[in-house]
Structure formats: C-alpha cells, structure tokens
Amino acid sequence: MAFALSTRDLLTILKVLAEANLTNSTLESVAVAIKTHFSKADYFRVGNALTMLLQHKDLLPLTSQRIAALFLLNEFYRSEQPSGNPFALFFVELLQPQVEDDRTVAGVPCGHSLSPIEKWFLAHLLSSLTPKDLFKKTAAAIASTDPSSLQLPDIQSLVVSLSDPHDDIAPNAKIGLPSVIADSDPTGIGRFSVPEAGQAAETFLCRDEMAEQTFEPGLLRPRPPLYHSEEETIWLNPFQTQCPIQWDTLMCSHSAAEAMRLFYKACGEVLSLPEQQALSGQFKNDPKLVYQVGLTPKKLPDLVEKNPTVAIEALLCLTNSSQLSAYFAALLNMDMSLHSMEVVNRLTSAVDLPPEFLHLYINNCIQRCRKISDKSLQSRLVRLVCVFLQSLIRNGTIDVQNDLEIQAFALEHSRIKEATALYRLLKTLEGGGAEAAGTK
Template identity: 40%
Template sequence: MSLSSKDINLILNFLNEDTCGSSLTFEQISAQFQHNISKSDYLRVGNALVLLLQNRDLIPTPQQRLIILFLFNDMYKSEQQSIHMNPFAPVFISILQNNNGENLSTQKHFHWFISPVTQHERWFVKTLINNNNNNKDLMKKTPNQILQTGLPATKDDNGKEELKEKIQERLQQLPVLGQCHLSAVIDDPEVNYYGFDTLIGGPRHRSNDSRQTIERLLSNNAMEQTIHPEFLRLVPPLHECTIDELVWLSPIDYDPTLFTWDSTMCIANTINHEIRQLMDKAYQGALNLQQQQKLLDELDNDQTLVYHIGLVPSKLPVLVENSPLISIQCLLKLISSNQMTEYLSSLLNMDMSLHSMEVVNRLSTSMELPQEFLHLYISTCIKTCEETKDKYLQNRFVRLVSVFIQSLIRNKVIDI
C-alpha cells in the first residue's frame, strides 16, 4: 500500500533540506511522528525511509539521514527486546561497516545497499543501538548539533559482531528467493557530473525536484516494488504410456456395470445433525410432541442412528427424567450394544421417580431384563421409601412402587 498524502507531507517536513538541521530536536521529531502516524503504519513508513536512504540524490545532506536513522530506532524502541529484533536492524549494520576492512559483498548479504555515510552518522548509530545514557542527551539536540559534536578518540565496536550474527540468523529463516530482491528505484550515478545544478536553478531548484520525486515515489508504492529473479519451472516431458495404460485411460469396451456411482458421496448428513440437536435439547428439558415424534421416527427408520447421537450412560438419567419415551426407544435399540450393562447400571443408580419406574417397566415388557437387575432395582425403590422422611412423599413413593411391582407380577416378569 502507498502512503497517504498526510504521511508523505509529514516525512517531507521532517526532511526539508533547508530547515531539518536546526528547526526541531530529536525529542520533538519523535513526539510529532508518534502523534501523527499510527503504529500499524510504522513498517510502511519505515520502508519508505529505507528507499530514501538508498537514493542519496533524494536526501543529500547528513542532517536528513540522521533523522531517518533516528526514526528507525524510535519506531520500535518500546517494543523490541533486543536491537536485532528491529526490522530495520540490517540498516544499522550497513551503516556500521568499516569502509576499509569490509567490502561491498558484505553489505549485499544484508540486502541493504546504503550510500557511504559520515563518521558522525556512524557514531550516531552506535549511540542509538547501544541504548546508553547518551541517548537522553541526543534527544535534546538538533541534527546540526550532532554534526558539530566532537567524535570520541577511540573506536567502540562492542556488540557489532554479535548483532551481525543475530541478524544473519534471522535472515537465514527467510526463503532464499526472498533475500534476492532489489529495489526497483535506482539513483542516477551521474547526478551533478555535468553541473546541472548550476545550470538550472541551483540547489533550491534541486530541492524542489527532489520533493516532487519523493511525493511521486511514495504515492505510487515504489518502496514495495522490487526486482527479483523469477522462479522458473521446466515444462515436464510427456509421459510415455504403455499399451495397457492407454487402454485404461481411454477404455474401448466400457461396461457400465463395472462402475457404480455413489450418489451419497460428499453429501452432508443433515439428518444426523438435526437429531443430535434434538438430543441436546432433550438433555436440557422436555421436548414438545412434534420434536419427540420426529426423534422417534428417525430412530425407527435408522437402526444404527442411536450410536451416533451422543447418548452415553452418564447422560441417560437426565434423558429419562426429561423424555422417558425417547429413553425407552434408545435403550431398546441398544440391546446388542456392549455397553448395555453400563446403561442398566446408570438406571439403577439414579434417583427413584415415576419416569425411571416407567422406563424399567416398559423395558421389562419389551425385552428380557436380568433378574438380578430387577431385584436390585426393587430393593433400591423400597430403600428409598424407607429413608424418605416426608410422610406425604413417602406415601406417594409407596403407592408408585406398589403399582410398579404389581405390573411386574401381572406381566410375569418376576416370580412371587
């Protein structure tokens, strides 16, 4: 995405060749930058600044470059745990290269090609990445004051090699082709070679031209346009097929009976989904007559559906209390299940109620229940009657158990 006109104007005001050296301190630049540009736009703005830094004819003064280098550090100083996590840390490494001891290939390895800088700019970057107490002093100075500061007599390269190694480790995680991109914007190596500045308007005219050029580049998203090698794939050769393979690819004697299309393939089973939704409602409360009948009909139509609706022994007591008819139908379908004993145990351990006795009674008339289960269930019911303290509730339980036992005797489910 290209930069907005508001962001472009802010950058150009910071980098105004006539005023950038003395109009604002770095502290004021930081405050204005953070106030006008959101954090989500930092990376795009940073890429635009890299483009300017790579083209020396657009920002010819060291004051402009000091502001750009400061913004690289200022954008991510509160978020990074270490300087190597800054997305623009490779720029700092390019600045810190020793012109005498390191050649251009090292800079290309870091994918940044930065024009030569002054000793003051290199010292400024060292101070920024070392994050020492000098940073507080730098914040209160203007770029001109930095350039007028005396340089230290000794070189301090502490941490540079370690920073290079950490950046190389990060770059190795990127795809190889991703590291081969070059900027699509290239500066003119012959600027001023023929003295055009003196012929056409002088430095002021050059400044206006640079401003217009920067505006066009940043508004057209030039910072994300790159030149990169294309990943070419050779056209694979034609496969030489044997006679048998040709017969298979283009069958001559086509017998439609050999192949049958599965019409149910890739079709969503909406019935199972609807039934599972109804079962979830049944666990939470009683269903209405229409929903209950829908469930019973689908269970009758598909004998295996009961295994796919999520009914486990632990959920049976809730289903019995809310929908005893559905519980009976499901248990009858689960007769052959290897978990039938667990379902009966769940019935045996639940609290005695009219619905639970109704389920056991209906099961006893529809299938042969184990006598041991029936005796234990009756014993549990009698024990519940004995332990109930409320006389009214106790009398009600006794009547229910009596009717239940009479029904079992009448249907010859148990012997007297």
C-alpha cells in the first residue's frame, strides 16, 4: 500500500488547513471539505500525512492548524471506539510524550509536545466529555481560548484505554524512527513562509521513499554455539568420490521387453495360443510386470475383446492397485459381449469382487438387452446373459433372493430356453433348493 500523496491531494489538505480558512470555517465545515475531496479508502493515507505535519511544528506553526489536524484524525474514525482508531498510539504519544528532548522552546511546542489548549482539545476529543457545541466553533476560536479556565480530563486513564488494544505490537516495531526527524528548535532559524512550508511538505509526503522509509533496530540473531555430546551421532564424510552404479537387472530385461511387445499386439489382434500362454505366464510369475507393459483403463476394453484370457491374468495382478476402481469402470462402460462376461465370471471365481460392481454390471447387461431392436441379436445376447447369471448363481457369487430385476428379466424373455432355465433356477432357490441348484 502506497502512503505517498499526489501534489493535488497535498494542496487540498494545506488549503483546508490554511490560516484564513480556519478563521472563517467551523470544524464541521473543515470535515465536510476534506470528506468531499477524499473517499474513505483515502482516510488512512491522509491521516499519515497529518501525523507527519503534526510532528513538524514548522510546517503547521499555528495552534489553530494543529487543532484542525487533530480533529480530522479523530473525525476519520469517529464511528469506531477511540482505541480502534489506527492513530490511537500517536494520540498516546501526544498526550504522554516519552522522548526526553521533547520540550517547549520559547513557548512553541516541538517534537511530540502539545500546547495546553491543544492537549485540552485532544483529551476532550477522545473522551466522553466533549462539549456539544465544540465542533461548531472555528479552530481559531478554540486556539484563542484561555487554557487556565478549562478543566482537563483524566489523562492517565485515557492513555491506558488507548494503549491496551495495542499491547501485542512487537516491541521493535514501537521504537522505529521516521526518515525525517523534527527540528527540536523550530524558532532557531526563523519561521518558514507558506510557500516554503508547502515545498517541504511536498518533499516529505509526495515521495514513496520519504513517506514509507523508517529506521528500526535489526533483530540480532547470533549463531548458537555447537553443542558437543559424547553420545551424539558423528557425520562421516565418504572417502569415495563416486559411488559405483547399481544396475537393476530386472529393468528393461528381455522378458519385460517381450511382454510389452506381446501386450501391444494383444490390444490390436487375437494372439496365438502359445503367445497367450507366454504373456499370461509372465504375468503370473511377475505380477509387477503389468505396470510396465502400459496397461491403462482405456486400453482394457480392447484387451478384453481380443484376448480375454490375458485380460483376466492382468486384472488379477491389479487387485491391490489404487486404480482398480477405474478398471472396473472400464468394464462397466464397454459394450456387452461374451468375452466381457467371461472375464467378469472368471474374476468372480478367483477374487471377491465388490457387490456394487456386480450389481451395476448385471443391470447394465439387462438394460442393454432391452434396448436392442434386432430380435435375432437380442435373443443371442439374452442367452449369453442368462447363462452368465446361472453361472454366478450356482457359484454362490450373487444373492438373488430379493432381486426382482433378474426374475422380471427371465419372465420377459421366457420364450428363450435359457431364460426359462434361469427362471426355474430362481424358483428352486425360493423353495429352499439352493443346495440342489448348486449341485446341478
């Protein structure tokens, strides 16, 4: 966030704080003039500029100007609690200076000091004792008030209430110095003219490097001494500059290369029986080989259709793979065929497949049979599905006691011999003949 002001913005602030304007305009009018030119997003940037002007008495030499600046700092955040004002700590420094050489020279306040009337005004501004008609007066009228006739609120309690919410600020952040230090004796070389003060303010406030640069003490972190223990582990530097290369004799071996060649061939055409046996045997001997040949869920349907025996062995090697669900999804999405049902049937007899997968696969087969308009092709596929379901039922792979979908499918195609046999098997199971059905 940039804190520097544009020259136009600075001229607006100096015009509002001009002696003639503060003599004729009330504090309420001053607030309206500033808020007309600046939005809420600019309040913090303008507030930073006002704090720098307040720290340099030669830039705001008149008490009326300083009273107006203090009023604006509070007015920007008047809707919040005084402690919620981002300039609360600056108010604390003004009410209770901590700098040793912060003194008054020839009656003119310097550094963070306030004149009695300025201190009275700021204290009432931050407390609940603010007179109702105070803001209807001009800053010049308030500056001309005799401070001896005014009652000052309890400064100590006010300082405590402003400081408490900011106690968690890092100590090193509280003791930084700005890039420009205020003159401790602004009367020593005479008062600046208005144009000279404007030029100095422009140098301070309209350049990023001047507005943002601060000097803070560095956090010294000396390197801790090494702790020596008799039982500590000692780092040993190896004497060999180069370690001998350890070759993995199994990687890129002839068997792996041959398996990869046969796999890519199996995805495109039907392998001969010796080739099928060779590739399946390699998967059985080295299950990790399936990860090296390039099998992916996308290639699985081609492998199932061309070489179902090889596909079965490959899937058995992937039973512990984190991607097994992706391969099951590929089986669900591929076209129903004798080979795909053969693969699923063989898998059910070898491993425990997830029940939800079997349920979805059976439903997919039934739905695809119903969607086929070609009666001849439909009859052929119904026979395959019925034989497939009978095999699953006889092997005890699926529980059809409450599966009405399979019964409805068998009745729907009762004209087909295999569907009739499936229906009879289901009725046998309902009648308590599960054991007899399993032994047929």
